[in-house]
Amino acid sequence: MKQRYVNLICFVLALLSGILTFSLKYHVLDKEKQLKKIYSDITQNQKEMHGLKTDWASLTNPEDLRIQAKQIRAKPIRAEQIIHIHQLAEKPVPIPPKKPEFKEDDNDF
Amino acid sequence: MIFKREKSTFYETCQEIPLKKMDKWRYLDMTTRVRLKSAALRCLWVGGFFMIAYCLILGRLFQLTIMDYHGRDYTRPMGSSFSLKRYNILDRNGVLLASSMPSTDLSVNPDLVKGDPKEIAHNIALALNNVEEKDVYSAITSSAGFKYIKRKLSPAERNNINYLGYPFLSEFPGEYRTYPHRNLISHILGGVDIDNIGISGIEKAYDQHLQDSDIQLSLDVSVQEMVYNALIQGIEKFKAQGALAIVMDINNGEVLASVSLPDYNPNIPAKKTGKERFNQVTLGTYEFGSIFKLFNTALGLESKVIKIDDIFDASKPLKLKGAKAIEDYRGKNRPLSVTEILMYSSNIGSALMGLKIGWERQKEFFGRFGFYEKLPIALPERGQPQYIKKDKWNEVESSRLAYGYGISVTPLHLIAAVASLANGGIYHVPTFIKGGNKDQIETRVIDENVSQTMRHLMWAVVNYELDKNSPVALYAVGGKTGSRQALANGRYVEGSLRTTFVGAFPMNNPQYIVLVSYDDPKKVKETHMFNTAGWNAKATGLQIIGEIAPYLGVIPVPEWKQPAYITRAIDRYNESKKGH
Structure with a gap:
């Protein structure tokens, strides 16, 4: 009787593992299909990004930016605008506190 | 039992x-x-x-x-990622300068063509832009088994061809090279042929490298544009035939900008002419005239034959046996100090210095700057300097060489040499690659103290008549101008000049050096009918410095301390000015 149970368990296990392997295989195939799609999307995105980078380089051509800067009246940096860090004041100059303004209501109490 | x-x-x-x-x-x-x-x-x-x-x-x-996993990828390879046969060229900040774009090439197998070839050729030619019917006809009736009809098809052309549905036509994935900055860096980038093989410039020099990875140049596209813009303005203003300019990092030889005009659009290579294709910066060799007085002075001080306080008599033209008298352009007709010889660019004074130094020393000294050989740069366009045959070198020739006559070098030779005079005496071979000189062994060409003196002298040359309130004066620019009769077909052309200015800044701690040169600038009203370098090349050079210095983060020099010999020379100039 004991052996029959063992055989039965083995058979059930074999069957289960068969079903599991079968379903796993199809699951993996499905995942591979998804992966393939992702890879192809990545390639397509890389291709588009490459094209966009070239477009960006073309659109941000300094020659064109100079023309656009003129339109928004941007001015180039002047020499006087640049100083060495040592030329800066050591501590920020404190802003003097504002004198409290006299209010008529203050005398009410 | x-x-x-x-x-x-x-x-x-x-x-x-x-x-x-x-x-x-x-x-x-x-x-x-x-x-x-x-x-x-x-x-x-x-x-x-x-x-x-x-x-x-x-x-x-x-x-x-469990044991060997360590994050390894055991998945099956799923198609290759996007890659092109030729990689990008980038500027020093990673801006794209040249790139490949995927395209489609159209070919025909003539053996499979069925039907009236004339009609087929007509239909195909109609479907494509800029393709002649006769070319298509000759392709489809060819005896070869394979013929290209057109490369780099546009999407519209592809649609048209697919609509025709001819089974004997084949489409192949190809790629084409594109240069988003058009003319801006044409000479340095160079170009490729129809098969994407480099034929000039960086494209040729690094052809193999570009098939494996990107390459990053030392150029800065913004500096390049500022220089380009200033040169375009200059050509228009001074009505010059052409112009060139270089900006170089004085301490490592990396070229930040290199412009040669006229130029061409590398996206339309077929349209370029010989003159446009010519890279004056690396290939053209020119006599730079008075700029060589810097080398003469440096050599005199280096060899200790000349002292900074020496006086040379430039009151009358210098006559040497068997040679034309040496004269000064708008000369002072008085004895001049070494500082004054450079400030007023005296040919007589320089020739006298040259004679005192001796031609043997001069011959050896020029060799230190590589003036006898092509520059060891990667670009295929490299000019061979021209100079007097070494066995014919004598006193007369030496006196001419002292002020830059009789030797032609490329602008790149010149800027690298002047850079070494100002940077403390170290010579760097110019490079167009970012970090290209990292492993280079430093070559000392002059003593550090001589370089310090040269910096003061160069400062005096630029600043003695410069408006102290001009923004460029804050950058303590030091340099030298040179004007020399232009050569055409091996002969000097009367009235036609090549004017050059080379200037480094800030002279208390030099960081960058700029060279500007015009080919045949005219005498125009704005320059009071003068066409020497001080009126055009120097003006453009200072304009460029004024624009690029804030961009490059160069801090203005609030106080400039000059030695006594400079003060004396400037005081003398101011006195003579008052006298007038």
Whole structure:
């Protein structure tokens, strides 16, 4: 009787593992299909990004930016605008506190 | 028969006595027992085999998933990622300068063509832009098994061809090179042929490298544009035939900008002419005239033949045996100090210095700057300097060489040499690659103290008549101008000049050096009908410095301390000015 149970368990296990392997295989195939799609999307995105980078380089051509800067009246940096860090004041100059303004209501109490 | 174990059991007559398994075995005949034994053995072998196989699989699984995993990717490769046959060229900040774009090439297999070739050729030519019907006809009637009809098809052209549906036409994935900055860096980038093989510039120099990875140049596209823009303005203003400019990092030889005009659009290579294709910066060799007075002075001080306070008599033209008299352009007609010789660019003074120094020293000194050989740069366009044959070098020639006559070098030779005079005496071979000189062994060409003196002298040359309130004055620019009759077909052209300015900044701690040169600038109203370098090349050079210095983060020099010999020379100039 004991052996029959063992055989039965083995058979059930074999069957289960068969079903599991079968379903796993199809699951993996499905995942591979998804992966393939992702890879192809990545390639397509890389291709588009490459094209966009070239477009960006073309659109941000300094020659064109100079023309656009003129339109928004941007001015180039002047020499006087640049100083060495040592030329800066050591501590920020404190802003003097504002004198409290006299209010008529203050005398009410 | 009663067995021992069943002795105690009572059985009735004819009652079946149950036999246990072992008992059954005992009553089997010998043959059956042997057969069963061998069957059991076979089962054991098969079972054992499967057991070992399972153990192996389990072991391998354990090894792959637990022991050896370490984040490895065991997935099957799923198609290749996007890659092109030729990689990008980038500027020093990573801005794209040249790139490849995927395209489609159209070809035909003439053996498979069926139908009237004239009609087919007509239809195909209609479907494509800029393709002649006769070219298509000759392709489809060719005896070759394969012929390209057009490369780099546009999407619209592809649609048209697919619509025709000719089975003998094939489309191949190809790629084409594109230069987003058009003319801006044309000469340095160079170009590729129809098969994407580099034929000039960086494209040729790094052809193999570009098939494996990107390349980053030392150029800065913004600096390049500022220089380009200033030169375009200058050409228009001074009505010059052409112009060139270079900006170089004085401390490592990396070129930040290199412009040569006229130029061309590398996206339309077929349209360029010979003059446009010519890179004046690396290939053109020119006599730079008075700029060579810097080398003459540096050599005099380096060899200790000349002292900074020496005076040379430039009051009258210098006559040497068997040579034309040497004269000064707008000369001072008085004895001049070494500082004044450079400030007023005196040919007589320089020639006298040259004679004192001696031609042997001069010959050796020029060699230190590589003035006799092509520059060891990667670009294929490299000019061979021209100079007097070394065996003909004598006093007369030496006196001419002292002020830059009789030797032609490329602008790149010149800027690298002047850079070494100002940067503390170290010569760097110019490079167009970012970090290209990292492993270079430093070559000292002059003493550090001589370089310090040269910096002061160069500062005096630029600043003695410069408006102190001009923004460029804050950058303590030091340099030298040079004007020399332009050569055409091996002869000097009367009235036609090549004017050059080379200037480094800030002179208290030089960081960058700029060279500007015009080909045949005209005498125009704005320059009071003068066309020498001080009126055009220097003006453009200072304009460029004023624009690029804030961009490059160069901090203005609030106070400039000059040595006594400079103060004396400037005071003398101011006095003479008052006298007028």
